[in-house]
């Protein structure tokens with residue numbers, strides 16, 4: 013099940029000559045009888061190291077955009093280059109490889125496995141992608157202490173608070189060493205105090221050079237990012 | 253706070269999606285053993301099905317072996333030679349008196365003795381002198397004449413006294429050996445030098461009482477006298493039959509040699525018979541039973557397969573969110589399908605192992621109860637987990653494909 017390399021050149025990424033994300037006239041249409049255009053000819057460029065917040069009304073197309081950027085969904089038309097690679101030319105397995113090695117996700121509902129320990133939830137991110145098994149536990153412990161959960165490794169997620177669960181999800185995102193972190197409403201289920209903690213974590217990752225795209229409809233959360241995209245009716249209505 | 257670990261992977265290695273076999277196993281086992289009770293209930297159908305199959309095969313094998321074992325021990329080493337009435341009406345003797353000596357020279361003959369039924373007319377047998385005047389004392393008993401070697405050929409065991417020898421034979425001594433049933437009827441339990449019986453007007457000394465015989469069970473109720481006495485008292489013309497015990501596997505060859513050894517001039521005046529193994533009948537009976545039980549096992553297995561398919565499908569539906577997450581983390585459709593297949597195969601193999609164990613326990617228990625030797629073809633218990641695994645594989649196919657077909661976005665949206 014080893015898959016061929018899509019051939020991202022790390023060197024070029026470091027030079028930042030190539031944008032991390034480059035969307036050209038991206039359209040996503042749902043259905044064929046009475047098609048819904050969730051995205052209409054979106055052009056977007058996100059440079060390496062940027063922290064971008066996406067805001068917009070419910071149903072405006074934010075998640076659709078993030079899913080295409082995350083190689084979880086395919087655009088109906090247009091071109092998407094991730095770190096210089098035209099991912100629309102990749103097959104499903106190659107896209108899975110991209111997700112495993114270049115992308116990480118944080119979801120509003122955390123998406124933790126209820127029957128597995130905190131540590132196992134974190135190591136799960138290393139199961140796909142043929143990473144060496146040796147040292148996996150150590151890397152998971154390091155990622156968990158990076159989010160302040162070193163004392164919770166053997167807990168089941170059900171014993172954790174919402175903020176702690178999202179920290180586990182962040183640790184899971186960190187262990188694979190992603191280039192681009194995609195967050196769909198990461199603080200949507202958290203109270204404001206806990207939200208601050210998560211935002212501080214994300215800020216720290218941004219300071220270390222991680223590229224972050226984050227959907228939120230909370231303006232105070234969006235203000236923490238260095239760039240805000242407003243989406244309305246499937247189009248970018250504001251950028252800055 | 254630390255940075256995400258910088259990637260040490262070169263460009264050539266990057267972007268691979270793959271999975272180690274151990275990770276696949278770990279994930280499948282975690283999925284299963286996270287709900288142990290559900291797994292146990294799911295596996296139950298397969299366990300029952302395979303236990304029935306293993307028990308059926310084991311028991312029919314055990315029972316078959318038992319019948320063959322008994323048959324081998326005695327019947328497969330027995331030949332009886334009978335005097336065939338001469339079709340030309342020649343009344344001359346067909347079996348020579350020295351038949352035991354002639355046959356003992358043949359390779360493969362363990363023992364051979366002649367046996368003849370004596371026609372005593374209406375003569376009754378009684379103990380002499382009468383033991384108890386108030387009881388009935390005269391009985392209609394079979395009287396047989398036997399050469400001394402016959403007792404070896406039928407594996408006679410003595411209860412008391414002794415067996416006749418060549419001396420009694422040649423002297424024509426008026427002696428008799430009683431079968432245990434005959435002795436009981438006559439009220440003879442102990443032997444002293446003067447124990448005697450009366451056959452009609454003839455008085456014979458009882459020198460022995462038999463305990464048991466392995467062949468010719470009619471002798472248990474008979475009075476057995478030496479051939480010498482039979483000739484002088486009852487005018488026995490010639491032996492009527494020869495009982496031969498052979499070495500194992502020698503019967504068919506000896507069946508052809510014996511007539512020539514006894515009557516080189518007229519071999520076809522002898523009728524050779526050896527007990528036919530009742531194989532065909534038994535095979536027919538057990539085949540019917542086997543088919544019934546195998547069908548029962550097959551139905552249980554089918555029910556088990558449907559159970560696994562059902563539960564795996566439910567498990568897929570419950571874990572849609574987990575499937576979405578795994579896809580987001582880099583799992584391919586194949587990884588997802590592989591995991592659910594591995595789970596269903598594991599359940600099937602587990603059912604096979606448990607079923608084989610239970611089936612073998614049943615075989616051993618039934619065999620112990622019947623005092624049989626339990627026999628199981630070694631491939632049967634080994635095959636059970638394989639059948640279970642294949643069942644699990646087939647049962648898991650549809651749920652696994654359903655899981656693999658889920659779109660990551662849909663899966664992430666509908667599950668948590």
Ligand SMILES: Nc1ncnc2c1ncn2[C@@H]1O[C@H](COP(=O)(O)OP(=O)(O)O)[C@@H](O)[C@H]1O
Pocket residue numbers: 042043048049050068069070071072073074075076077
């Ligand atoms: N699978 C789908 N099938 C049909 N329509 C969809 C599907 N997913 C999203 N949409 C539609 O696309 C539009 C954008 O959805 P989404 O990107 O989820 O919005 P947001 O995340 O901004 O709330 C909405 O009108 C939604 O109803």
Ligand SMILES: [Mg+2]
Pocket residue numbers: 074075076
């Ligand atoms: Mg959304």
